[in-house]
Amino acid sequence: MIISKGTVTEKLATFSASHRCPLSSKIPWSNFIPNFRICTNNLWLKHWESFFLHFATWYRAIFPTISPLSWFQNLNLSRKSIASFSRLRFGHILLPSYSFKLSLNDSSFCILHNDPMVCDITHLIFICPSLLPRSDHLLSLFNSYNIFFNTKNILSNQQKNIILNILSFFNHTGFLI
Numbered sequence: 001m002i003i004s005k006g007t008v009t010e011k012l013a014t015f016s017a018s019h020r021c022p023l024s025s026k027i028p029w030s031n032f033i034p035n036f037r038i039c040t041n042n043l044w045l046k047h048w049e050s051f052f053l054h055f056a057t058w059y060r061a062i063f064p065t066i067s068p069l070s071w072f073q074n075l076n077l078s079r080k081s082i083a084s085f086s087r088l089r090f091g092h093i094l095l096p097s098y099s100f101k102l103s104l105n106d107s108s109f110c111i112l113h114n115d116p117m118v119c120d121i122t123h124l125i126f127i128c129p130s131l132l133p134r135s136d137h138l139l140s141l142f143n144s145y146n147i148f149f150n151t152k153n154i155l156s157n158q159q160k161n162i163i164l165n166i167l168s169f170f171n172h173t174g175f176l177i
C-alpha cells in the first residue's frame with residue numbers, strides 16, 4: 001500500500017514537472033506570482049479530475065474538488081491540529097482498522113471493550129460503547145450546528161470549533177491519529 005501511494009505521488013510529481021506553466025514575458029512582473037498560482041492550481045485540478053472515478057473515493061467524498069485555498073486558511077489552527085485533522089481526512093491514521101491493513105497491528109478490532117468491532121473513525125464517533133457519554137456530547141454539538149451525522153460530512157466541516165472538538169474527542173480515546 002505504501003509503495004502504491006508512493007507511485008501515485010511520483011506520477012503527480014512527474015506530471016507537474018512535465019506540465020509547467022508556460023512563462024510569458026507579457027505578464028507584469030508584479031502579477032507574476034498570483035498568475036502562476038492560478039495556472040498551477042488549474043493544472044492540478046485538471047489532473048485531479050482526470051483520475052478514474054474510484055480513485056481516492058474517501059477523500060473525494062470529503063473534498064470533491066481542489067480548492068485554490070488551503071482548508072485551514074484563516075482558521076488560526078496550530079500546525080499539530082492541521083496535521084491531525086488532515087490525517088483524519090486522508091484516512092491515513094493509526095487507528096487499528098488502518099494499521100492492521102499495513103501489518104502494523106495484530107487486529108483491526110477496538111481494544112476499548114471485549115465485543116469484536118472494527119475500530120475506525122465511524123466506530124469511535126458513533127458506535128463505541130466505551131466512549132459514552134463523550135461521543136454523545138460530540139453528537140449534540142454536531143446537532144446544534146445542523147451537521148448531518150455522517151463521518152465524511154463531519155470531516156468536511158470547516159468550522160474551527162467543530163474541528164477542535166473532534167480532535168479533542170480523538171485525543172481522549174487514547175488512539176494515535
Ligand SMILES: [Zn+2]
Pocket residue numbers: 110111112113117119123124127128129130
Ligand atoms: Zn470501541
